[in-house]
Amino acid sequence: MTDQSLFDQAFMESPALSRKERERLMRRQAMLEAARAVFAEKGYVDATLDEIAQRAEFGKGTLYNYFPGGKDELFFAVFEEIFAQFRQLIETSFAGAPSFREGFEAFLRASFQFFEQHRDMLLLVTRESQRMLVSPDPERAAFFQHHHTAFLQLLTRHIQAAIERGEVRPLPAEAVAHTILGNLHGLAMHRLLKECAVGKPDHHLGTTEEATRFLSTLLLEGLLNRTQSSEAP
Amino acid sequence: MTDQSLFDQAFMESPALSRKERERLMRRQAMLEAARAVFAEKGYVDATLDEIAQRAEFGKGTLYNYFPGGKDELFFAVFEEIFAQFRQLIETSFAGAPSFREGFEAFLRASFQFFEQHRDMLLLVTRESQRMLVSPDPERAAFFQHHHTAFLQLLTRHIQAAIERGEVRPLPAEAVAHTILGNLHGLAMHRLLKECAVGKPDHHLGTTEEATRFLSTLLLEGLLNRTQSSEAP
DNA sequence: TCACTAAATGACTGATCAGTCACTTTTCGA
DNA sequence: TCGAAAAGTGACTGATCAGTCATTTAGTGA
Incomplete structure (x- = not known):
């Protein structure tokens, strides 16, 4: 089992994804990785969206394109x-x-x-x-x-x-x-x-x-x- | 062992306390009880000093007379x-x-x-x-x-x-x-x-x-x- | 090249709340 | 009874941060 099983799974099960869709998935994954790192380091409450965004190398607003539910999602x-x-x-x-x-x-x-x-x-x-x-x-x-x-x-x-x-x-x-x-x-x-x-x-x-x-x-x-x-x- | 062993202990071990000192201890204890209830119900982060103060029937400022270290103390x-x-x-x-x-x-x-x-x-x-x-x-x-x-x-x-x-x-x-x-x-x-x-x-x-x-x-x-x-x- | 759309952005807003302090009330000895 | 000191108070301040949205940037097809 790899670190990214869910991600791989989504990738593998739908090989018909367009480049755009694949890129979107990659970005989503990068945000998840960043979120995991920051949540692990700071805990839910002390983790800030700003830090997650910065770590993922995106603007904070962009997070909301991928996770409309915000911090909780x-x-x-x-x-x-x-x-x-x-x-x-x-x-x-x-x-x-x-x-x-x-x-x-x-x-x-x-x-x-x-x-x-x-x-x-x-x-x-x-x-x-x-x-x-x-x-x-x-x-x-x-x-x-x-x-x-x-x-x-x-x-x-x-x-x-x-x-x-x-x-x-x-x-x-x-x-x-x-x-x-x-x-x-x-x-x-x-x-x-x-x-x-x-x-x-x-x-x-x-x-x-x-x-x-x-x-x-x-x-x-x-x-x-x-x-x-x-x-x- | 009672709910208030530490409190009792402090009480018993110093029977020479003045009325003022005993009253002060009582008030401190009331604040602790309130704090415990609110922390238990809300957790550390979501508990507010306002609610603890209200529950203990004191003003927020008074809490700081008894616990100068604030929320953490x-x-x-x-x-x-x-x-x-x-x-x-x-x-x-x-x-x-x-x-x-x-x-x-x-x-x-x-x-x-x-x-x-x-x-x-x-x-x-x-x-x-x-x-x-x-x-x-x-x-x-x-x-x-x-x-x-x-x-x-x-x-x-x-x-x-x-x-x-x-x-x-x-x-x-x-x-x-x-x-x-x-x-x-x-x-x-x-x-x-x-x-x-x-x-x-x-x-x-x-x-x-x-x-x-x-x-x-x-x-x-x-x-x-x-x-x-x-x-x- | 241009124009149009989708994506990205980060300054801004509003809400929250710990901690402060100028003021009020109570206590108590003289 | 009085006045000084101690205790109590809660409106205010400053900091934080989730979530928003007007603006900018990148991508695409004609």
């Missing part, structure tokens, strides 16, 4: 891209896996890689996504809740199937899905903060592989040490 | 209270517990109760705390990272001890602490969102006790079903 469009990529990542990871465990580990690995490659997106999601879920603006809240629910459903399906196959404990699947997403995001942030604070990656979780194994062990096997009797306190 | 003071209560909750839960498992379950139970009693705080933390951790304003980021680290250290101590006693797998303790906090917050939000969206609590996680057992099982025992061979994929 730009913002939603940025997230639409991120979310589409992540949905695809979930599906790809579990697709060919022979067991839940293997699908799950593939999913963790792909996610950590994804966040590592796209720090700006991780920051953006951290800064805004949670916050928007409980936004007082109903349109914003609805947009984010819709996508959030979509992730949950994708994961929930795989978990439910694993429960029915007896691979996974009979726990409420949706809550498990929610927990997994929370862990993933939390651990990715932990690694990022550690790296920023200390200047180098976390001792034990520096590599994608270490992070994957940690979360896989923790979630699949649990915290309790099973080498000793699990009955004695 | 009010905001920090609100979080200072929340964070102090939560630190106390961690310590109390693990204090008398005979095993990590029991301390951990007490901690989960107390946390869910705490968040249920203080929805506004949960919303506030969700909306702002994560976001502030990566704020471009260094003072804000430092404040939140300081408290975040304090939580982690408290939990990490208990986890490390449990690992050394052989109760818990030898995983990196700090990352485990981070994960636990993320899960707790995530699940509390999941329950709150479910209740808001559907109009009634989640089927399987409606009560504090169910939520506690769910997270306790998931984190302590893991997802994998151990009633069948754990070797066969």
Whole structure:
């Protein structure tokens, strides 16, 4: 999956586009890239259209030719891209896996890689996504809740199937899905903060592989040490 | 622990306060309550000092007598209270517990109760705390990272001890602490969102006790079903 | 080359709001 | 009771910025 899957997709699926239309698409994409960078750096509120326009090398008015809905439309469009990529990542990871465990580990690995490659997106999601879920603006809240629910459903399906196959404990699947997403995001942030604070990656979780194994062990096997009797306190 | 532990504490530890000083403390507290309510409802950016002042039944200028640092000082003071209560909750839960498992379950139970009693705080933390951790304003980021680290250290101590006693797998303790906090917050939000969206609590996680057992099982025992061979994929 | 259209532009407008301060009200000791 | 000091107040100021629109520029076909 590339950085620009939605863009490529639009490009590929309509090879009959005129030069003008292709150019328009390119410009739109440039604006989106600029918006993503500025939103990631400043957050929704502190990002200004002037800065986005400047970064995209267009006048502010031009943004409105491409995104008539203004700041909000730009913002939603940025997230639409991120979310589409992540949905695809979930599906790809579990697709060919022979067991839940293997699908799950593939999913963790792909996610950590994804966040590592796209720090700006991780920051953006951290800064805004949670916050928007409980936004007082109903349109914003609805947009984010819709996508959030979509992730949950994708994961929930795989978990439910694993429960029915007896691979996974009979726990409420949706809550498990929610927990997994929370862990993933939390651990990715932990690694990022550690790296920023200390200047180098976390001792034990520096590599994608270490992070994957940690979360896989923790979630699949649990915290309790099973080498000793699990009955004695 | 009450809603006003810090306040009470200040009250109790200095019984020698004059009436004037006590009145001043009362007014300060009223402003903090108002600020918490407005910040929780609107979020940091959309909350206005005018509304806080109105809600506290003071003029805007008076706020500056009590919080010369303005909006930021009010905001920090609100979080200072929340964070102090939560630190106390961690310590109390693990204090008398005979095993990590029991301390951990007490901690989960107390946390869910705490968040249920203080929805506004949960919303506030969700909306702002994560976001502030990566704020471009260094003072804000430092404040939140300081408290975040304090939580982690408290939990990490208990986890490390449990690992050394052989109760818990030898995983990196700090990352485990981070994960636990993320899960707790995530699940509390999941329950709150479910209740808001559907109009009634989640089927399987409606009560504090169910939520506690769910997270306790998931984190302590893991997802994998151990009633069948754990070797066969 | 010209004229016409579509696209680009950025100065401007109006709304918002944190923070200020000159003024009013209250408190309290003398 | 009085007057000085402390506390309270809210209209005002300056800064910010999303969104607009009259004007300029580029593209195109005759």
